[in-house]
Amino acid sequence: MMNVLKQPVCVLIAFLKLLLFTVRHMDVKQQHPSLYLEVCSQSEEPCLPLHTSIALFLISYCKCKSFKVFLVSTKPDSTRSLRSQLPESLDVCETQTESLPQLVRGCRLPAVLDETGRLCRAGLAVVLRHIINKSLEDDPSRNDVQALLGFKKTCLKACAEVSKWTRLCEIGIPSAVKEHLQNPTNQYQQLPLPILTLEQRLAEPVKVHNDDKIRRQKLQEQRHNEKSESAEGQGGTDKESKSAQSSQVCDGLELRAALAKLSVNPVPALTTRENSEIRKVKTTDLPPLEHVFAEGLYFTLTDVVLLPCIHKYLRSLEAHAASALHRLPHLLRWYRRVQEVPGVLQAAMACGMALSIPQVSTSSLPEPSAPDNASSLLVQEENQETIKQPPFVGGPRPTMTKLKESGIEAVFTPHPCPAWTLPWESLPGAINPTEGKMSNIRAVRKRQQLNNLVAMVARLARPGYTVVDFCSGTGHVGIVLAHTLPDCQVILIENKEESLVRAQTRSAELGLTNIGFIQANLDYFTGAFHIGVALHACGVATDMVMEHCILAQAAFVVSPCCYGFIQNAVKFTFPKSKRFQETLTYKEHMILCRFADQTAVQLPPERRLIGKQCMGLVDLDRSWAAETHGYSVQVMTMEPESCSPKNNMLVGRPPQRRGLEVGAGQLEAPVHN
Numbered sequence: 001m002m003n004v005l006k007q008p009v010c011v012l013i014a015f016l017k018l019l020l021f022t023v024r025h026m027d028v029k030q031q032h033p034s035l036y037l038e039v040c041s042q043s044e045e046p047c048l049p050l051h052t053s054i055a056l057f058l059i060s061y062c063k064c065k066s067f068k069v070f071l072v073s074t075k076p077d078s079t080r081s082l083r084s085q086l087p088e089s090l091d092v093c094e095t096q097t098e099s100l101p102q103l104v105r106g107c108r109l110p111a112v113l114d115e116t117g118r119l120c121r122a123g124l125a126v127v128l129r130h131i132i133n134k135s136l137e138d139d140p141s142r143n144d145v146q147a148l149l150g151f152k153k154t155c156l157k158a159c160a161e162v163s164k165w166t167r168l169c170e171i172g173i174p175s176a177v178k179e180h181l182q183n184p185t186n187q188y189q190q191l192p193l194p195i196l197t198l199e200q201r202l203a204e205p206v207k208v209h210n211d212d213k214i215r216r217q218k219l220q221e222q223r224h225n226e227k228s229e230s231a232e233g234q235g236g237t238d239k240e241s242k243s244a245q246s247s248q249v250c251d252g253l254e255l256r257a258a259l260a261k262l263s264v265n266p267v268p269a270l271t272t273r274e275n276s277e278i279r280k281v282k283t284t285d286l287p288p289l290e291h292v293f294a295e296g297l298y299f300t301l302t303d304v305v306l307l308p309c310i311h312k313y314l315r316s317l318e319a320h321a322a323s324a325l326h327r328l329p330h331l332l333r334w335y336r337r338v339q340e341v342p343g344v345l346q347a348a349m350a351c352g353m354a355l356s357i358p359q360v361s362t363s364s365l366p367e368p369s370a371p372d373n374a375s376s377l378l379v380q381e382e383n384q385e386t387i388k389q390p391p392f393v394g395g396p397r398p399t400m401t402k403l404k405e406s407g408i409e410a411v412f413t414p415h416p417c418p419a420w421t422l423p424w425e426s427l428p429g430a431i432n433p434t435e436g437k438m439s440n441i442r443a444v445r446k447r448q449q450l451n452n453l454v455a456m457v458a459r460l461a462r463p464g465y466t467v468v469d470f471c472s473g474t475g476h477v478g479i480v481l482a483h484t485l486p487d488c489q490v491i492l493i494e495n496k497e498e499s500l501v502r503a504q505t506r507s508a509e510l511g512l513t514n515i516g517f518i519q520a521n522l523d524y525f526t527g528a529f530h531i532g533v534a535l536h537a538c539g540v541a542t543d544m545v546m547e548h549c550i551l552a553q554a555a556f557v558v559s560p561c562c563y564g565f566i567q568n569a570v571k572f573t574f575p576k577s578k579r580f581q582e583t584l585t586y587k588e589h590m591i592l593c594r595f596a597d598q599t600a601v602q603l604p605p606e607r608r609l610i611g612k613q614c615m616g617l618v619d620l621d622r623s624w625a626a627e628t629h630g631y632s633v634q635v636m637t638m639e640p641e642s643c644s645p646k647n648n649m650l651v652g653r654p655p656q657r658r659g660l661e662v663g664a665g666q667l668e669a670p671v672h673n
């Protein structure tokens with residue numbers, strides 16, 4: 001009897017084991033972060049936008065298996081035809097925009113939602129850097145993946161709002177290529193400016209840190225080469241082929257140095273000692289290094305971003321306007337070199353990109369020189385960046401007098417609840433800014449600042465509201481708001497990963513459930529919300545936050561900072577309001593900004609008084625600009641005044657929204673005034 005039973009029992013046990021294994025396996029899978037990638041459609045056919053192709057290519061190159069990938073499309077069942085562009089090993093499923101988690105729906109894709117479902121990372125550069133981070137945590141031996149982050153691990157870290165280079169790579173090139181691909185036969189007369197900018201950048205010699213060694217090596221090779229050439233050539237070699245030959249040799253050296261960096265056991269290619277003659281050459285007399293990859297010598301994340309874009313672009317040019325290829329010699333050379341990086345060809349193939357060498361005979365390429373009109377975006381803008389504002393002569397009085405004559409003076413609305421304070425003594429420790437390394441005096445002042453912001457937000461908030469803490473840092477404002485307003489959802493937005501991860505840890509310690517975190521630049525947050533908050537948003541960050549709130553028809557409570565950093569930016573010009581524009585020039589307005597920063601306690605009281613007046617005027621201009629959108633805005637002083645030298649606070653209420661449709665369907669109640 002027992003024997004008869006034995007077999008089925010064994011089968012049953014095996015089955016149960018399998019089941020258990022499957023369940024565990026599923027569990028593990030559910031703990032993977034989710035990566036959301038967009039699918040678009042072109043004339044009814046589903047296709048992958050460039051940023052999706054870029055993310056897939058990086059995943060393929062890193063052989064990353066840390067994510068569950070969701071392709072987000074507007075129509076069901078549209079991804080089958082895309083199978084050839086998805087690495088086979090990838091765990092991919094399809095989802096629709098409507099069923100995205102709330103945090104993700106408020107962001108532009110690509111986006112990653114972490115295992116807790118509370119931290120969303122959005123935007124191309126942020127997501128790509130996160131993919132690298134995850135790949136390395138899985139396999140720390142991947143030197144080549146580590147190298148993608150570049151020198152000091154900063155590759156594409158500066159956000160596009162700050163760095164022209166990031167903007168070119170993350171936005172400029174992809175949009176130019178996208179535009180070209182939509183109408184490939186129409187544009188070949190004019191190469192897009194971002195492409196020309198890149199072409200020009202690739203033509204410049206590079207500077208790498210500690211490049212002395214490599215440049216000496218290059219000099220040695222050059223000299224060696226000259227000797228052997230003159231030995232064999234004996235006047236027969238014409239100049240052209242000689243220079244072509246030597247440039248090829250140099251190319252070899254730089255490429256070798258770059259590739260050596262990627263291998264698991266770095267090849268000691270450049271460790272041989274140069275002869276003494278070479279060692280004596282002054283640094284300034286060493287030959288410059290040629291550009292090999294986008295950032296200079298080494299293959300980095302930037303090349304990964306550019307590859308799918310440039311691949312599609314060159315393929316299209318080849319098909320529709322092959323003659324234009326001649327104008328992009330450096331880009332072609334870059335494209336060829338990228339293909340020599342180990343792993344790139346296979347990674348591309350797995351994503352359905354068959355890399356090839358466009359058929360342009362190299363001999364007919366013009367001698368690499370500055371492309372058509374060298375006045376490229378990057379050069380122009382970089383110059384602008386480096387030009388410091390001219391040294392300032394004179395004081396702010398003439399400007400202030402001018403305003404006064406037009407009837408414009410700083411006005412501060414009285415604080416509605418100057419003595420209000422949070423019950424700091426009874427709040428959990430992790431909320432209190434005394435936690436951490438803050439000095440006592442700083443902690444007291446920080447608490448005073450928080451009292452002001454929380455008081456204002458609490459007056460505006462209603463149950464069910466979403467409150468966004470912009471530039472949240474480690475979450476001083478957002479966490480106290482989430483604790484104080486349990487009926488509201490609070491979202492913290494910050495682009496510094498370390499800060500946001502700390503905020504998340506603190507919030508988890510407190511067990512807060514009405515809080516979410518977004519690591520992204522402001523532009524990637526598109527969600528609806530009712531109140532925007534920012535404590536000490538530097539320079540035009542204040543204007544960006546206000547603009548974001550106005551677009552969302554949300555109230556705002558903003559305390560500006562660093563007035564001296566204010567200057568015309570891509571999106572904003574100063575002064576902002578019509579009345580200021582009619583009275584002041586840009587330069588005069590900048591005078592106000594400059595002096596608005598002079599409010600430090602160690603300055604003489606008269607200076608500080610003028611500083612405070614200038615602060616008030618700059619913020620008056622901001623508030624008038626917001627009022628043209630129907631807002632009512634008050635500029636007030638935080639209480640006590642000593643809580644910060646930057647103690648202004650702008651409180652803006654949107655126009656009544658009754659009857660207005662709100663975009664993302666997250667807003668229900670109208671804002672009460």
Ligand SMILES: *[C@@H]1O[C@H](CO)[C@@H](O)[C@H](O)[C@H]1NC(C)=O
Pocket residue numbers: 133134136137497498501
């Ligand atoms: C990944 O990111 C986390 C959080 O910022 C960081 O602590 C960790 O060191 C990173 N890992 C690697 C391998 O860079």
Ligand SMILES: *[C@@H]1O[C@H](CO)[C@@H](O)[C@H](O)[C@H]1NC(C)=O
Pocket residue numbers: 373374375
């Ligand atoms: C090239 O750039 C300069 C400087 O911006 C500009 O003045 C000139 O018109 C441009 N030339 C062409 C042919 O576009």
